[in-house]
Amino acid sequence: MAFLEQFSKEERDLIVSVPYRAGAWVSSVDEAGGGNATADELKELENIISEKAKGMFESAFVHEVMVESFNHKADWADWAKHTDTILEDAGKAVSLIESKLSEKDVDAYRANIMAIGLNVAKAFREFEVDASVMTKAHTQIGLLLDAALRVLKRDKSYSPTTELNISYEEDVALTKLSEALHASGA
Numbered sequence: 113m114a115f116l117e118q119f120s121k122e123e124r125d126l127i128v129s130v131p132y133r134a135g136a137w138v139s140s141v142d143e144a145g146g147g148n149a150t151a152d153e154l155k156e157l158e159n160i161i162s163e164k165a166k167g168m169f170e171s172a173f174v175h176e177v178m179v180e181s182f183n184h185k186a187d188w189a190d191w192a193k194h195t196d197t198i199l200e201d202a203g204k205a206v207s208l209i210e211s212k213l214s215e216k217d218v219d220a221y222r223a224n225i226m227a228i229g230l231n232v233a234k235a236f237r238e239f240e241v242d243a244s245v246m247t248k249a250h251t252q253i254g255l256l257l258d259a260a261l262r263v264l265k266r267d268k269s270y271s272p273t274t275e276l277n278i279s280y281e282e283d284v285a286l287t288k289l290s291e292a293l294h295a296s297g298a
Contacts, residue, residue, distance in 0.1 A: 128180040131164075131177065132161060132188055135161075135229060138229040140195060142282050160228055164181075170216065173220070202293050225293060230286060
């Protein structure tokens, strides 16, 4: 816990809880799909945290955060109840990290939180299959344009099926989360 030791217990608790709470918040913003969607997304969040705790990162600090987040699994249910302040808390966590660690660690923390949120959003297909023909056509055109841009950029990570899993509400939430993570001015 070399990096986290630089922070008070309250600061550590905030920094370590944000990854899970951000994922839980993204899961909660869209009620389409009902309980199955939420359950699938929270199961995916558990898998993400578990895998990230085992993984390697560009930042040893982020690895340490993810291990600590996983080690606090008993707190996850409580953390999920406190997602209403996640945008403010994510910004506070980044500010704390900026005050004591390198820009590389701050950027890695931000990227990690966004990856968690994005993966949670992709976990359950919430695209309305009963949507109007115009809505479906608009969505398909948007996906085709996005795919074309990614091909031009040589981005092989694109999957139209996965992109349909992200609802409008989740997309808005991810944008707000990104803004909160970057609000500190860096």
